Amino acid sequence: ALTGCSEEAGGGNDTASAGSCAPTEVKLVGQVRNESNPYEASWLAGGDAFAKSVGLTQQRLTYDGDSTKQQEQISQVLAGDTKCLVMNVLPNGDSDTTPIVKGADRAGAYLVTQWNKPAELKPTDYGKWLSHITYNGVESGQQIGDALAQAIGGSGGIIALQGVLDTAAAKDRFAGLQASLKKNTGVKLLDQQAANFSRAEALAVTKTLLTKHGANVKGIWAANDDMALGALEALQQAGRAGKVAVVGIDAVPDAVTAVKNGTMTATVSSDGGWQGGIGLAIGYCVATGKLSVDDIAVENRAFFAEQFLITKDNVADFLQPKTNPSDFECGNVFNRVAGPLS
Amino acid sequence: MSTPVTTKPAAGPATVKGGPGPARRLTSYMPLIALAVLLAALTIADPEFLTQRSLTAASRTAAPLIVLAAGATLVVLCGGIDLSIAALASVSTVFLALWLPDLGGLATPAVVLAAAAIGAVQGVAHVLLRIPSFIVTLGGMSILSAVALVVSGAGTVRVVDDSTIAWLDLYVGGYVPMSLAVAIIVVAVISVVLKLTPLHSWISATGYSESAARLAGTPVDLVKIGAFCVSGACAGLAAVMLVSRQFSGSPTMADNLLLPAVAAIVVGGTAITGGHGSVWRSLAGALVVTLLRVGLPIVGVPSAYEQILYGAIIVAAVALTLDRSKVLIIK
Amino acid sequence: MSVHVEQEPTTSAPVPVAALEVRGLVKHYPGVKALDGVDLVVRQHEVLGLAGENGAGKSTLLKALVGLVRPDAGEIYVRGELVKLRSVVEAADHGIGMVFQEQSLVPNLTAAENIVLGSEGAGVRRGIYRWEAMRRLAQEQLDKIGSHIDPLARTDTLSFADRQMVEIAKVLRIEQRSQHPPVIILDEPTSVLESKEIETLFEQIRRLREFASVVFVSHRLDEVLEVCDRVTVLRGGQSVGEVATAGAVPRELHRMMIGSTGSDDHYHENAAAPVQAEQPRLSVRGLSGRSFRDVDLDVAAGEIVAIVGVHGSGREDLCRALFGAEPTTAGEIRMDGKLLDLPGTRAACAAGIGYVPAERKTEGMVGPMSVAENMTLTKQKARCSGPLVAPRKQAALVDSWISRLSIRTPGRDTAIQRLSGGNQQKVVLARWLVGGDIRLLLLDHPTRGLDIGARSEVYRLMRELAGNGVATVLLADSLEEAIGMADRILVMNDGRVATEVACPNGGKPSPLDLVKEMV
Amino acid sequence: MSLRDAGPPVALVVIFVVFATLSSQFRSIDNVQNILDAAAVLAVVTCGITFVLMMGSIELSAAGVMGASALAVSLLVANNRNDNDLGLLGIAVAILVGAALGCVSGLALVLLKVPSFMVTLGVSAIGLGVATLLFAGVQPNISDTMLESWAVERFLGFSYLTWIAAACLVVGWLIQRYTRLGRYAFAIGGAEEVLTLSGVKVEPYKVAVFTLAGAFYGLGGVMVTSQLGAGLVQAGDGYDFSAITAAVVGGTLLTGGRGGILHSAVGVLLVMVLTNGLVQVGVSPYWQGGVEGLIVVAAVAAAVIPQRRRNQVVK
């Protein structure tokens, strides 16, 4: 096992070695942007479920999508007792990951990060940054791009709704779309606008783009489901519901339902409940000594999680969240690894 | 017959020195009292909150907000408002991250100067075009955000070699974060300069009554431009602190600090209508706001209730700190 | 010689119960005893004058009568009945209404709304406006005072005098409010009016006497004597006596107000210094602006030039233009032959020009700031050593000016808004003098609202400054003042200089000569 | 309207003409309809904010109040979370929720004497907190046909929401012109102390104005819910600042006492024409915000030219 590197600032006076924590000593912290959207709410719920399964509670932190507030909370958490601290964190943006990692490292806390991280920053360079989990945005962007192309019969104009422009997720997904466009030469990207992952903004932008491009719009590619749902409303209001194919990413419940009803063509699964649990589970396993950092394969220190393209054909499988407790057993925590982060 | 008439010449120089009464002195300490009460409440909610490490972390966290609020306080004292500070700080983090490799140690002063210049440009626009500072800086906010997005290529700019700004992450005497020390120095310098020079008179006169100040020959326009300039420079300095903490620059990094900064100013008891207030008050206000931002979730208040509490407490804090003898009409 | 009536409780003939009676009213402010046991009787159907120097407590007393100031001790009786007045509404219910010293109209409402404000009656039903009814209500009030303004005009488009008329029309609404004969209080209503308007107002006051009591305050003692039946004199927050006006002369009042007779030589004409100039200090050629055209004007060092004209003659804008506070379209301004780079008040200040605006409250002073700061706002150098403020130097400087101008204030750190109007004005004047480098003073109604003593001091100050070579442009409060003070008078009419009248000592023109040119 | 009010309408026409020449889609009937439809919510919110700005106060609670009312309405009409199906009554309750939060702002302002800037910021946080509580982790989707139809059905070419907004403007204008509440709000911005001197108790009117504004935001939240088909905590995101921008661009002064509903209507159109036009002429998404900011500043600057007065105070 690793020896903790807590002698610098945090961790108290004893140099606790990794894996020495009693299960009851472990402190679990889950941090996401807010509790006011289904995806992140399910994340925290997943974390709670895992904590309950091991007889602990999760400290739920939310930071309103505010980078500085996230850092403030992290430094405050790290200023407390960090010996057996496990954090499962969704950094607000790429730039927020570095200070979180460095802070946790200095304090000797176990850390799992998800979604955002600068490419150069690698968990293997750190002792207690156990893993970074994300979904392959390029792949998902491409998958739904292909599904869209297929839905409109391989040719026609589409419009793209981008996410918050300076996030990796938005960029990767859009890169995926471009790759898809290269492949599907019949599909033409008429316009692209940022709608900031927001349902309301997507609604307004889509309406404008619909009047701008009129009947040329055969499909709408959205970088997440919220925007896709906003686009659906716009289509309905423009009286074109059902005539334009819509795709999104994230598999939020409403989108899955929409796919089932056929109003949406496709989305890509990302499992908030699992994400909320798995980060804590990895940390918990290492902290209690059931898993050793050295034993975690290098490709599992930063990995893409499995994701599935959800279309009408397989939507039935995704109507219920399919996280189950066995996913979080220390032997299974890397079950959903789809491949190392490139 | 007639009433007694004593020769009573108009009163000579009155010798009564109208010093502040105990009540008045109390109002000027209100921001500190609010701070202490909040800290006590958080400690009661979670005894672990009142540890030296926890306080050190909170004060380090508060530093950029203090600097940001201190600069904007000057604009508020002049009767205006600067809504661009956060966006300006964001774009400054991008500039700093981009310039660090080439300029090294000079990048910090360069960024502060650039931010000061941008602030001054907004001040000039406000003064020359005669449009409300609210609108100028709201426009400035969106323009600066766009610039930040374009310049950064809509992404994080990583700082590989942060050796020239890493000093901000040190601790003075082992406990006091360097960034907090810098923030306090900034506040101290601003207040000392104001106190010792005619600037204080000019700024308050401008804030209380711009037309009277102008007709008294006060350089109102220059004072305002200067306030915006200092506000910009402070945004630049806050950006340096943020970069030293985040090891990168990002086009939206500080955007969410706008409302907390304005809240810090108001919670400190500075009149949003101008004239009355001080940067010291904003320092206390920034600490209150920071404690609320980090303290509530850390002591375990659930997210939804945290927002409700934040809203209620911040209003209550202002109710405590505002010196109503100076602000007759509350708008 | 007038009769002084003793202020002692008389047990003689049963007089009809007084409309309003005040006994032993006391009001403290920090450091000031604004009212120190005032007694006052307002009889029914009389016009009572209230005289007293600045800060004597007149406004405070009157505000106590309408429930705006809560006295620390003392009683107020309305028609013999002891009352506690806690708000303007309560006072109005007792039939007491007041026109305030500072104008108090809502600028962005119509005149009609201002007139009925607070007691709209038929003008508003269940919260819904009846514009026509409201206009009619307002028109009735305006007709009473013979004003011809449009009730639906926005108040800020009206002239100063018209606004004063609106205020009077407004206070007359008291008649509707109370069954009893009302008491109407006018705190310095004439200080912003022209003589013609004052005449109308006086007719109105005399009409009011038929059914109401009126309390009238003015620093122009001749006015007080003209319109009032009786005058009560306040000094230092106490009533020091009363004068029946029949046959009384201003000097008598004056003596009671300040405790000694003022000088006969009101305008200090003996002190007038000979004008000592070869080259004019201020030289204006062909100046045009928004409301004045093609103005030529020379003022020599030590000379006092008064500009007279009716409202709208452009003299006020001209004065501001000279200070760089108003844009000009053509022409040039030279100080001692040097071209001034205007607009911009800084350049004017640097050239040694000072300006005292007419609207003291909003433009002359910064209310919440201290006397010391207000006094040193412009001439910062005078209180600094190097770039830094020197507190000792400032204190000595400010204190010396406080005593030199006899400014009544609890201390130099008191907020200027707590001073009485006259003392505020002295501070504003002092602002230009503390630097010792003033070369040209532009005085816009410098004595508005000042008591006779303070006025006299201001005049003496002007003479003294002129003696020291300061050139002065004076927009006088009255024609008499212009004639009394000026060496030369410019008459402005419709934005142009209509004529120029020499006004040397001993060869003063008559007011009539000037009026002819003004209209 | 006098000359000094002419600036914003002129700016609106100029900007419209410029976009119309640059883009043929922009000047299509469809797009004009789209602009008006898109303006509906902003117009309603701006109606509310205008009254507060007229008093010289400032109002930043729109985001929180709209979030709370959006959640409230989506949980009260037919939805996927519970069995409620209150229809119009649910909508009325949601508007009342907005009014209640507005009332809280007003009361805090007059009772605690805290500046509106801070009060409304606090109330916004409270509103968001209430909304998050109601949200409870599961997105409420509405299935109420009437509420859904508001955004979809059209009358004379415009969606019902647009007509609702138009009705709000008319009501707002009537309140401003013909009620004591409206005129006093205007007067409070002009000279509050004079009202007090005239024996008017301004406090109830201030509370009433904030309550009225809250009701407008409540309606705005309902309208957003109708558009999105779901109750979002973020329903009001950004409306606070864009409504103030619209009001100010339209010629309402932040210092109070000038402007009004008609000004604001022009301002709303100006802002919407701008957002729409920039997309239509294809300005890069990266630059849109910046260009919009620049044009808003320029428009306000142009609009104030006829009003420049001597010694004018600009805060």
Ligand SMILES: Nc1ncnc2c1ncn2[C@@H]1O[C@H](COP(=O)(O)OP(=O)(O)OP(=O)(O)O)[C@@H](O)[C@H]1O
């Ligand atoms: N609000 C206040 N706070 C403190 N002191 C005050 C206040 N109002 C008046 N005073 C003081 O009370 C005294 C009486 O003032 P008041 O305004 O009644 O005088 P006045 O006789 O009306 O003078 P003027 O002729 O200049 O109008 C003055 O010394 C003044 O400084």
Ligand SMILES: Nc1ncnc2c1ncn2[C@@H]1O[C@H](COP(=O)(O)OP(=O)(O)OP(=O)(O)O)[C@@H](O)[C@H]1O
């Ligand atoms: N120190 C002061 N400075 C300025 N104005 C004052 C001062 N003291 C009193 N005043 C004025 O005098 C009036 C009466 O004030 P006072 O403090 O006696 O009653 P109050 O406390 O306002 O009354 P209440 O407590 O019944 O509401 C107020 O309108 C206030 O403006």
Ligand SMILES: [Mg+2]
């Ligand atoms: Mg008075």
Ligand SMILES: [Mg+2]
């Ligand atoms: Mg007075």
